[in-house]
Amino acid sequence: MPDPADRPQPPSPSPSPFPSPSSAPHDRGALVAPVLRRAVAEGLLGADRPSAGFVDVGGVRDSVAGLRAAFAHVPDVLHTFAAKACALVPVLRLLAGSGMGCEVAGPGELRLALDAGFAPERIVLDSPAKTRTELAQALALGVAVNADNLAELERVDALRPPGSASVLGLRVNPQVGGGAIGPMSTATAHSKFGVALRDPGARERVVEAFVRRPWLTRLHAHVGSQGCPLPLIAEGLAALHDLAVEIDARAGRRQVTSLDLGGGLPVNFADDTVTPTYGDYVAALAAARPELLDGRYGLVTEFGRSLLAKNGFLAARVEYVKDAGGRRIALTHAGGHLATRTVFMPESWPLRVSAYGPDGTPKETAPLRQDVAGPLCFAGDVVAHDRALPELAEGDWVVLHDTGAYYFSAPWAYNSVPRPGVYGFLRGGETADTGAAAVGKADGEVDGEVVFAPVRAPQSLREVAAESGLAHADALLTGFTAPSRT
Numbered sequence: 162m163p164d165p166a167d168r169p170q171p172p173s174p175s176p177s178p179f180p181s182p183s184s185a186p187h188d189r190g191a192l193v194a195p196v197l198r199r200a201v202a203e204g205l206l207g208a209d210r211p212s213a214g215f216v217d218v219g220g221v222r223d224s225v226a227g228l229r230a231a232f233a234h235v236p237d238v239l240h241t242f243a244a245k246a247c248a249l250v251p252v253l254r255l256l257a258g259s260g261m262g263c264e265v266a267g268p269g270e271l272r273l274a275l276d277a278g279f280a281p282e283r284i285v286l287d288s289p290a291k292t293r294t295e296l297a298q299a300l301a302l303g304v305a306v307n308a309d310n311l312a313e314l315e316r317v318d319a320l321r322p323p324g325s326a327s328v329l330g331l332r333v334n335p336q337v338g339g340g341a342i343g344p345m346s347t348a349t350a351h352s353k354f355g356v357a358l359r360d361p362g363a364r365e366r367v368v369e370a371f372v373r374r375p376w377l378t379r380l381h382a383h384v385g386s387q388g389c390p391l392p393l394i395a396e397g398l399a400a401l402h403d404l405a406v407e408i409d410a411r412a413g414r415r416q417v418t419s420l421d422l423g424g425g426l427p428v429n430f431a432d433d434t435v436t437p438t439y440g441d442y443v444a445a446l447a448a449a450r451p452e453l454l455d456g457r458y459g460l461v462t463e464f465g466r467s468l469l470a471k472n473g474f475l476a477a478r479v480e481y482v483k484d485a486g487g488r489r490i491a492l493t494h495a496g497g498h499l500a501t502r503t504v505f506m507p508e509s510w511p512l513r514v515s516a517y518g519p520d521g522t523p524k525e526t527a528p529l530r531q532d533v534a535g536p537l538c539f540a541g542d543v544v545a546h547d548r549a550l551p552e553l554a555e556g557d558w559v560v561l562h563d564t565g566a567y568y569f570s571a572p573w574a575y576n577s578v579p580r581p582g583v584y585g586f587l588r589g590g591e592t593a594d595t596g597a598a599a600v601g602k603a604d605g606e607v608d609g610e611v612v613f614a615p616v617r618a619p620q621s622l623r624e625v626a627a628e629s630g631l632a633h634a635d636a637l638l639t640g641f642t643a644p645s646r647t
């Protein structure tokens with residue numbers, strides 16, 4: 162696997178007019194208010210556009226640079242972005258243009274990755290339930306495939322075209338245990354993912370599966386996502402390394418050429434600090450198994466949340482305020498359609514919320530305990546419970562911070578609420594060689610320099626109807642066809 166930097170870069174039909182930002186750290190928190198004010202002034206947000214998502218383009222570039230820097234001393238690394246964390250074509254194309262590959266989990270994400278311009282050899286397909294057709298297509302394209310289980314390997318045996326360019330791997334579950342959030346923990350004893358390595362006989366079956374298939378050259382593990390501590394992730398990846406060494410010894414040659422380490426770097430949702438960092442992640446690997454980084458095995462990474470979460474936020478309008486049972490409730494347009502995990506699992510997925518006036522200026526008034534509720538028709542549709550915030554009023558805006566991954570980019574169609582628009586923003590200073598020059602300026606000066614580009618248009622009511630079967634409106638009245646009696 163050649164170094165990603167040496168590979169042909171994906172076609173970039175519209176090269177960015179903006180050079181990469183300087184090495185000055187990107188101050189994400191300081192940008193929220195100027196971006197919000199500008200969005201209100203330009204009408205991206207308003208009474209009839211009551212919510213929108215925003216992607217910090219300079220921040221995304223900064224995060225990618227941090228990832229590359231942390232692995233700079235490792236000879237052979239392909240960094241892929243887990244598409245599910247922000248499955249928006251312009252965001253994927255930005256990442257492709259930054260030299261990333263893409264991890265996809267099914268035909269929809271594969272299609273988005275190809276549309277975004279990722280070369281097939283920089284795409285990794287990981288889903289746990291690939292159909293034969295999906296496998297055949299991936300193998301024909303030359304997309305890397307990680308089989309989830311031994312039965313899937315048998316399908317690959319039958320489907321692999323001679324001379325397929327696909328790098329082929331097997332996902333294993335090192336069963337090192339779970340983290341703080343059960344549904345995010347993929348290395349538990351009973352996880353549905355990969356071959357459960359510590360089950361009786363499983364390790365031997367995996368080794369034999371490799372020895373029988375010389376084309377099987379990659380081992381894959383994704384130990385877990387948010388809530389998994391770094392030492393646990395590192396322990397699982399050390400086990401992955403040791404399995405590769407064992408396979409090579411049994412095969413009597415270097416059969417395993419690369420290790421796919423998955424993603425899972427946790428994100429700090431409590432404030433603007435990026436912690437842990439990619440540097441902390443690499444240090445944890447080095448502490449657990451230094452040989453992981455010595456270049457004997459090429460590496461693949463699949464980070465999602467840590468690349469995008471802090472590079473996006475959601476803004477939503479306050480429609481009404483009311484009191485119920487002695488509690489203040491703000492009825493807003495930030496609900497479970499945009500923050501699904503938070504409304505269903507508020508303890509596991511708390512989000513920082515802050516309050517802004519109608520023009521997008523931060524509210525500084527004394528805190529009052531309030532619920533921040535959404536527009537959906539179910540009682541759990543509350544994004545922040547009993548939260549101390551400046552007193553909200555009709556026409557104010559609430560911002561849900563760190564929602565660039567898995568939130569507004571993964572909307573839920575409940576109640577047929579139209580999906581809001583998503584906009585990428587750049588700070589004016591980032592459009593010129595001066596890089597971060599605008600950081601030190603007062604908000605008012607930075608304000609006029611924020612520029613937007615559309616990422617996803619607000620969904621129209623016509624589109625809502627179309628995806629709800631409008632084309633088949635009469636089907637249940639007149640649309641039945643008699644079974645053919647041939």
Ligand SMILES: *Cc1c(COP(=O)(O)O)cnc(C)c1O
Pocket residue numbers: 243245246264287383385386387423424425426463464465466467
């Ligand atoms: C979800 C997922 C990732 C990305 O996880 P993050 O926590 O977003 O970094 C990577 N690999 C696989 C196989 C996944 O399922």
